Amino acid sequence: MANILILSKNFETERPMEQALQLLGHEVFCSVSLTLNNYEKFLEQSGSDFLKYFPIVIFSETLSDDEVAYAIQKTAFQRKYFMRKSDQMIKQQIHGREILNIQTNFTLEGLRLLLEEVVKSKEMSSEVSTDIISDLNLSKTERKTLDYLIENEGVVVERKLLCTILWNEVSASRLSELSNITTRIKYKLKNKFGENIHLQTVWGKGYLWKNSDD
Numbered sequence: 001m002a003n004i005l006i007l008s009k010n011f012e013t014e015r016p017m018e019q020a021l022q023l024l025g026h027e028v029f030c031s032v033s034l035t036l037n038n039y040e041k042f043l044e045q046s047g048s049d050f051l052k053y054f055p056i057v058i059f060s061e062t063l064s065d066d067e068v069a070y071a072i073q074k075t076a077f078q079r080k081y082f083m084r085k086s087d088q089m090i091k092q093q094i095h096g097r098e099i100l101n102i103q104t105n106f107t108l109e110g111l112r113l114l115l116e117e118v119v120k121s122k123e124m125s126s127e128v129s130t131d132i133i134s135d136l137n138l139s140k141t142e143r144k145t146l147d148y149l150i151e152n153e154g155v156v157v158e159r160k161l162l163c164t165i166l167w168n169e170v171s172a173s174r175l176s177e178l179s180n181i182t183t184r185i186k187y188k189l190k191n192k193f194g195e196n197i198h199l200q201t202v203w204g205k206g207y208l209w210k211n212s213d214d
Contacts, residue, residue, distance in 0.1 A: 001025045001026055001027065002026050002027070002055060002056050002115065002118075002119055003026070003027045003029075003053050003054045003055065003056070004021055004026050004027065004028050004029070004054060004056045004057075004058060005028075005029050005030075005031065005054035005056070005057045005058070006018065006028065006029070006030040006031070006057075006058045006060065007031055007032075007057060007058070007059050007060060007063060007071055008030060008031070008032055008059075008060035008062050008063065009032055009060065009062040009063065010032070010060075010062050011030055011032060013060060013061075013062055014030050014060055017058070017085070017102075017106070018030055020106070020108050020111055021111070021115075023108065024108070024111065024112050024115065026115070029054065054080070055080055055081060056080070056081045056083065056115075056118060057071070057080050057081070057082050057083070058083045058084070058085065058102065059071070059082065059083070059084040059085065059099070060085055061084075061085045061086060061104055065094075068084065068094060068099075069094050072094050073164075081100070081118050082098070082099045082100070083099065083100045083101070083102050083114075083118070084099050084100070084101055084102065085101075085102050085103075085104050085106075086101045086102070086103070086104065087103065087104055088101055093155065098152070098155055100114065100118065102114065136185075136188045136189070136192060137188065138185070138188065141166060141181060142181055142184060142185055142188075144165075144166060145162065145166065145178075145181055145182065145185065146185055146199075146209075148162070148165060149199065149207055149208075149209040150209050152209070153209050153210065154208070154209075154210055155208070156202045156205050156206050156207070156208045157206045157207050157208070158205060158206040159175055159178060159205075159206045159207070160175075161206070162178055162206065162207070163175060163178055166178070182199065182201065182207055185199060186199055198210060
């Protein structure tokens with residue numbers, strides 16, 4: 001079972017999805033408030049920790065690309081898996097985050113299989129993150145950086161996005177500081193395990209975390 005947040009502009013549009021998720025045993029909350037221009041007001045009313053209870057976020061087809069990008073940017077510092085109702089089969093990436101597509105004409109069985117895959121991936125990612133991080137003597141900022149990269153395994157995370165997540169600003173000094181942080185993480189990985197085969201710099205783009213057997 002997972003806690004799932006549905007972001008939409010219309011409650012009625014989401015009732016079939018909400019009912020299907022509840023039949024599968026998931027806790028579901030549907031919000032029409034977390035869209036452009038409403039985010040800060042929503043947090044004032046619900047509390048800043050509200051979003052932490054929902055590791056899976058589903059974007060309705062009623063939201064525009066700008067609204068989806070806005071919501072992802074606002075929750076980029078948290079561990080989340082993003083999904084979007086769409087007629088397209090291809091995966092999307094916004095702000096360096098991968099978005100899985102749910103067909104608008106979804107079936108209960110198809111939805112069950114997709115969520116099982118997401119939950120399993122979440123659990124495995126959490127185990128890997130815990131195993132590796134617990135063996136390293138990381139500072140708070142190093143840990144936050146590594147945690148985010150592991151969460152987005154296989155995705156090149158842009159340097160500017162990481163600066164925004166860590167300090168909520170992008171500047172030459174912050175980019176330089178980020179380079180120092182990733183250099184220290186690489187050194188600690190190599191010092192602990194004999195080599196660094198996980199954290200890679202993709203020049204001109206950002207950083208990539210990948211499994212050793214990829």
